[in-house]
Amino acid sequence: GDSVTQMEGPVTLSEEAFLTINCTYTATGYPSLFWYVQYPGEGLQLLLKATKADDKGSNKGFEATYRKETTSFHLEKGSVQVSDSAVYFCALNTGYSSASKIIFGSGTRLSIRP
Amino acid sequence: DTAVSQTPKYLVTQMGNDKSIKCEQNLGHDTMYWYKQDSKKFLKIMFSYNNKELIINETVPNRFSPKSPDKAHLNLHINSLELGDSAVYFCASISTGTGGQEQYFGPGTRLTVT
Numbered sequence: 001g002d003s004v005t006q007m008e009g010p011v012t013l014s015e016e017a018f019l020t021i022n023c024t025y026t027a028t029g030y031p032s033l034f035w036y037v038q039y040p041g042e043g044l045q046l047l048l049k050a051t052k053a054d055d056k057g058s059n060k061g062f063e064a065t066y067r068k069e070t071t072s073f074h075l076e077k078g079s080v081q082v083s084d085s086a087v088y089f090c091a092l093n094t095g096y097s098s099a100s101k102i103i104f105g106s107g108t109r110l111s112i113r114p
Numbered sequence: 115d116t117a118v119s120q121t122p123k124y125l126v127t128q129m130g131n132d133k134s135i136k137c138e139q140n141l142g143h144d145t146m147y148w149y150k151q152d153s154k155k156f157l158k159i160m161f162s163y164n165n166k167e168l169i170i171n172e173t174v175p176n177r178f179s180p181k182s183p184d185k186a187h188l189n190l191h192i193n194s195l196e197l198g199d200s201a202v203y204f205c206a207s208i209s210t211g212t213g214g215q216e217q218y219f220g221p222g223t224r225l226t227v228t
Contacts, residue, residue: 043222046216101147107157
């Protein structure tokens with residue numbers, strides 16, 4: 001079945017460091033890919049998305065490129081801030097019907113030190 | 115305007131009690147979901163409804179009963195609460211049929227069973 005695997009956390013970095021959170025997926029169709037972010041005490045918010053191969057999603061300095069050949073959607077940011085501390089979820093959606101569901105990775109907790 | 119709202123935000127109750135959580139979305143979406151997030155942040159889909167019709171029913175104890183009075187509302191009733199039901203419950207909604215669309219999440223309901 002469809003699945004998402006993302007790097008385990010927690011990840012701790014210093015402010016202004018470079019961030020990569022790895023995500024790979026398994027899907028039978030042509031999924032859309034997402035990164036969601038969950039700040040402490042809040043619900044999940046969409047961070048960025050890509051709907052087809054080679055698309056790059058970007059938002060708030062974060063980027064991820066849909067790589068079909070490696071079935072990956074790694075999240076990157078060039079210079080992290082303390083305010084980026086959160087849990088990040090990689091996810092995919094293979095469906096277009098009402099029976100479709102978004103499959104989430106296990107989440108990666110990111111902590112940024114000042 | 116809040117897109118997806120849930121009530122209550124916090125719920126503390128004793129084992130054996132019955133409780134309900136309510137969810138409303140004002141996005142005009144046709145499909146709504148309930149997720150359970152455990153203490154390790156793992157998200158597990160429980161149910162989905164499309165236009166008041168149950169679509170997805172994952173392996174969830176039958177003490178959990180969703181109800182959708184209309185496509186903008188999805189409530190979750192839990193009978194005979196157990197300690198293991200303690201978690202954060204998230205409601206989400208999506209507009210299906212358009213492809214590549216993300217789910218919008220509510221702020222969550224933190225349920226604590228003592």
